[in-house]
Amino acid sequence: MNFTxxxxxxxxxxxxxxxxxKILAGHVCQPRRFEFSEALQARIEQGGFFSAAxxxxxxxxxxxxxxxxxxxxxxxxxxTASAFIAPYVCPDAPGPFVVxxxxxxxxxxxxxxxxxxxxxxxxxxxxxxxxxxxxxxxESLFAYPMGRLRDAGDLHWRCVPGADARKLRxxxxxxxxxxxxxxxxxxxxxxxxxxxxxRQFGQPIxxxxxxxxxxxxxxxxxxxxxWMVLRAAGADNDRDALAALGFAQDAVTRVAYDLHQFMxxxxxxxxxxxxxxxxxxxxxxxxxxxxEEQFAQLADCAWxxxxxxxxx
Amino acid sequence: xxxxxWLPEQAALRERVRDVLRRELPPDWAQLSRHGPGSKEQTxxxxxxxxxxxxxxxxxxxxxxxxxxxxxxxxxxxxIGEELWAAGEPRGAQYMNVNFxxxxxxxxxxxxxxxxxxxxxxxxxxxxxxxxSEPDAGSDLAALQTRARVSGDEYxxxxxxxxxxxxxxxxxxxxxxxTGGPGKAGIAIFLVPMDSPGITVRPISALVGEGDLHxxxxxxxxxxxxxxxxxxxxxxxxxxxxxxxxxxxxxxxAFARRVLDGMVAELKQGGRFQGAVVKARAGRALAACEAAxxxxxxxxxxxxxxxxxxxxxxxxxVAVVNAEHAVADFGLDxxxxxYTGRDFPMHLxxxxxxxxxxxxxxAAEVQLNLIARNYLRLPSGVRx
Numbered sequence: 001m002n003f004t005x006x007x008x009x010x011x012x013x014x015x016x017x018x019x020x021x022k023i024l025a026g027h028v029c030q031p032r033r034f035e036f037s038e039a040l041q042a043r044i045e046q047g048g049f050f051s052a053a054x055x056x057x058x059x060x061x062x063x064x065x066x067x068x069x070x071x072x073x074x075x076x077x078x079x080t081a082s083a084f085i086a087p088y089v090c091p092d093a094p095g096p097f098v099v100x101x102x103x104x105x106x107x108x109x110x111x112x113x114x115x116x117x118x119x120x121x122x123x124x125x126x127x128x129x130x131x132x133x134x135x136x137x138x139e140s141l142f143a144y145p146m147g148r149l150r151d152a153g154d155l156h157w158r159c160v161p162g163a164d165a166r167k168l169r170x171x172x173x174x175x176x177x178x179x180x181x182x183x184x185x186x187x188x189x190x191x192x193x194x195x196x197x198x199r200q201f202g203q204p205i206x207x208x209x210x211x212x213x214x215x216x217x218x219x220x221x222x223x224x225x226x227w228m229v230l231r232a233a234g235a236d237n238d239r240d241a242l243a244a245l246g247f248a249q250d251a252v253t254r255v256a257y258d259l260h261q262f263m264x265x266x267x268x269x270x271x272x273x274x275x276x277x278x279x280x281x282x283x284x285x286x287x288x289x290x291x292e293e294q295f296a297q298l299a300d301c302a303w304x305x306x307x308x309x310x311x312x
Numbered sequence: 313x314x315x316x317x318w319l320p321e322q323a324a325l326r327e328r329v330r331d332v333l334r335r336e337l338p339p340d341w342a343q344l345s346r347h348g349p350g351s352k353e354q355t356x357x358x359x360x361x362x363x364x365x366x367x368x369x370x371x372x373x374x375x376x377x378x379x380x381x382x383x384x385x386x387x388x389x390x391x392i393g394e395e396l397w398a399a400g401e402p403r404g405a406q407y408m409n410v411n412f413x414x415x416x417x418x419x420x421x422x423x424x425x426x427x428x429x430x431x432x433x434x435x436x437x438x439x440x441x442x443x444x445s446e447p448d449a450g451s452d453l454a455a456l457q458t459r460a461r462v463s464g465d466e467y468x469x470x471x472x473x474x475x476x477x478x479x480x481x482x483x484x485x486x487x488x489x490x491t492g493g494p495g496k497a498g499i500a501i502f503l504v505p506m507d508s509p510g511i512t513v514r515p516i517s518a519l520v521g522e523g524d525l526h527x528x529x530x531x532x533x534x535x536x537x538x539x540x541x542x543x544x545x546x547x548x549x550x551x552x553x554x555x556x557x558x559x560x561x562x563x564x565x566a567f568a569r570r571v572l573d574g575m576v577a578e579l580k581q582g583g584r585f586q587g588a589v590v591k592a593r594a595g596r597a598l599a600a601c602e603a604a605x606x607x608x609x610x611x612x613x614x615x616x617x618x619x620x621x622x623x624x625x626x627x628x629x630v631a632v633v634n635a636e637h638a639v640a641d642f643g644l645d646x647x648x649x650x651y652t653g654r655d656f657p658m659h660l661x662x663x664x665x666x667x668x669x670x671x672x673x674x675a676a677e678v679q680l681n682l683i684a685r686n687y688l689r690l691p692s693g694v695r696x
Contacts, residue, residue: 001387003613006313061314196691207693212684219683220630224603231316231606243599250596295595296588302598303576303585 003227008057009065012049016066019043020073029074031270033279034143036113037075044070045095050082053171060084060171064178064233068226071182072189074273076144076280078110080175081118085168089118089160090127098130099172101288104152109283111147112137117155120172125163128155143279170238173245173294176287177229179280180248184222184255187277191215191259194266205262214258221251239301245287246294252285318391325388329370329395336364337402345400346657348521348664349407350478355439355523358404362436365403371436372410379418379426380434386616390563398566400661405440405478407562409433413440413486416554417503420542429484429503441482441506443473443528444551450475451675453488454496454548458530460489460540467491467502467540469510469533479513479526482506488551491544499547502540508533520664555674556621564632564669565604568639571662572597575643578650593642600638604631623686626679633670640666 005013023040044050049066052058063083070079078096086097093116098108100119111117112135118127134155140146149155192215195206205211225248232240256278260267267274288294318326338344338357347353365371366380374389375381393411396403403410414433417425432438449456458471469489479485485504492498506513510533516525542550576594579585585594607628614622643650643659650656651663670676684690 001318001609001613001616002313002315003610004314004617009314192688192690196689203693204691206690209681209684209693212688212690213677213680215688215690216626216680216683217630219688220607220627220634223624223627224607224631227606227610228599228603230314234314234316240602242595243602246595247599247603250599291596292588292592295593295599296591298595298598299576299585299591303573303580303594305580 005061005065006057009059009062012052012058012062013065013069015047016044016049016069019047020069023075024073027075029271029273029276033140033270034076034145034276035074036110036145037073037077038113040070040073040075041077041096044077045082050095051087051091053083054087060174060233060236061230064174064229067175067178068182068185068229071179071277071280072186074186074276076276078114080172080179081110084171084175085118085120086116088168088171089125089163090116090158093127093129101169101172104149107138107140107146107148109142109144109146111135111149112145117149119157120165120168123165125160125165125168126157127160128157130155141279142283143276144283166238167236169288170236170241173241173288174229174232176284177225177232177241177245177248180245180252180284181222181225181229183277183281183284184218184225184248184251184259187256187259187274187281188215188218188222190272190274190277191262191267195262198264211262215262218255218258221247221255225251239298242294242298242301246291246298249285249287249291249294252281256281322387322391326391326395328368329392332365332368332370333395333399333402336361337399341402342400342657343654345402346654346661348524348661349401349404350481350521350523352481352523354402354404355478355481358402358406358439359437361402362406364436366434366436371403372414372434375414375418375434379414379430386612390612394563394566397563398570400567400658403436405482406433406436406438408442408478409438409440411562412554413442416486416550417541419553420546420550422538424538425503425541432483438484439478439482440484440486441476441478441526441528443476443479443485443487443504445473445475447472447474451678454499455494456488456490456499458487458489460491460500460502462491462537463534465537466534467537469502469504469530469535471530473528473530474526475516476513476526476528477524479506479528480515480523485528486541488547496548497545500540500544501542501547501550502535504533504535504539508535510534520668521661556625562673563608564665565601565608565635567662567665568636569598569601569605571658572601572639572642574658575639575647575650578647578656584646590646593645597635597638597642600631600635604628604635607631623682626682627687629674629679630676630683633676636662636666636669 053060053063067079081097081099082095096114098111098114098117114130117130135147138146198205228244232244263274266272372381373384446456460467460469487502487504490498491500510531512529514527518525611625650659
């Protein structure tokens, strides 16, 4: 057991932080539901950071840490598919990526900005290039570019023989859980700033115990999620991935509700970025079937008839 | 480098503890432990079990060599505690000696105190209790009123303690009493023989295990001056050190997880572990246990890396309470029949631990205060 990032992993996180600071310098958040940052997406891709999971000195723990960091930004970038799926499916295809598991007829996250789509079915994995004219942008509640394919049959699908769909699903869960942790951490950070400054009844609202206790419980949920994500990334097994994603998805509503509550009406404006994190998390809540699905599958994994019931 | 697996020697140690448990726990252990860690039955058992652990080098390995330990690393100490807790804590009340009373005496005691108190603890043949809470000082421990007055080379102690676990069978009490003015700075620690004239112990009937709750009255109890641990007024830094050791030392989630495994096995046997509802609920409880495990491991890592104790230990406490509640609720919802009769002692034991988990060793709300102040750095207020 060791909970400290290695020097290589720390160096990578430091490099990403520098990139992010450069992009954020002078950036003013527009009153919009989301802002996709093509520039940051390209920098991360060009820097090779999306391949971290394949590099033994960095590994999936570094990828998950990177996703958490990227999702803390008010700007939106595509991370999980680039870091955890594409390197194993179509390493040379250009990002950003859309990943579709079930029907191709539903709105897909990142479809309007994606250059490649990856489809993961029970056994088969395939990918296809996407052109802007393949996608209809869809208006959405969620803080992502969302779109529908005009005609999935029109795309030139390439099957990936021997692709490990189980492993890809597992990594998808870890990545999405990391996205949730990033979104909720940043959202919590913005609310902490607000409640420390906003004064009512002669003191900062963050000094009231009713507010403190709820924020403390949010912090406990987020921190638990963070370490479950990192453990799942380190372990690369279904059980830890299911537990991490289920726990994080289960925390979303509770945390997002409390954070909006304490941001008050300011958090209902498009001007304040809180919604950018919470409305990403609200979509991520439903990924891979949602918390109940992860928990039910976790039960099947953990208590399969051939698994010993001892806890380690 | 971040890694979540065990070194071969750590895995071997865990196996060794499991072997000892398989060998030394009697067939009726679950029924025996149902009485609770403070009960006469379990106390009697612990006084035969702990000496065996001591002989195996598994009771106090983290103590320094000169006091009978082997200077084992925090992870080794923790792995032993995790396995013993998962099994229902056969050390009974003696976990306190091992986890924090002994270590505190080693750090703050005089040579004479170490010689007097440590050998029995190291051999596994003594019960201590902890005299902290009072009728008017629970969460606000620094408001305690039990008084120790100097009289010649003795102290005379007067006051009352309450909720004291293990008091009826304890040989010594790790007692907090006031020697000076109000607040934290006026408190000292005394290591008081429980057979001192003037001490009255009264058990309190309760929802939790037998022998768990007592009132303890001190009426002109005279103790020699050398029963004081540390200086007058030095209690607060000492118990901060002691409690930092105590709070992480208890792997409550491990017992919850073991009980959850048993509940699922029971449901499976009856063909009732089918359908998404029961599975999702079991999975949620399992995830809560694993969340607590990771938070607690993080704290052990902190100690193993010689980092200063951080506010994260409060986060871990909250996660542990959530885990215990998730498992207790799962049992009540899906196996209510097991809470009637005597066939499922572990369910009952776990239920009792779960209802006390946010209350014992400091209220969960105090942990939330600490998270707000020390981790989230929220401002302190005038009105609450």
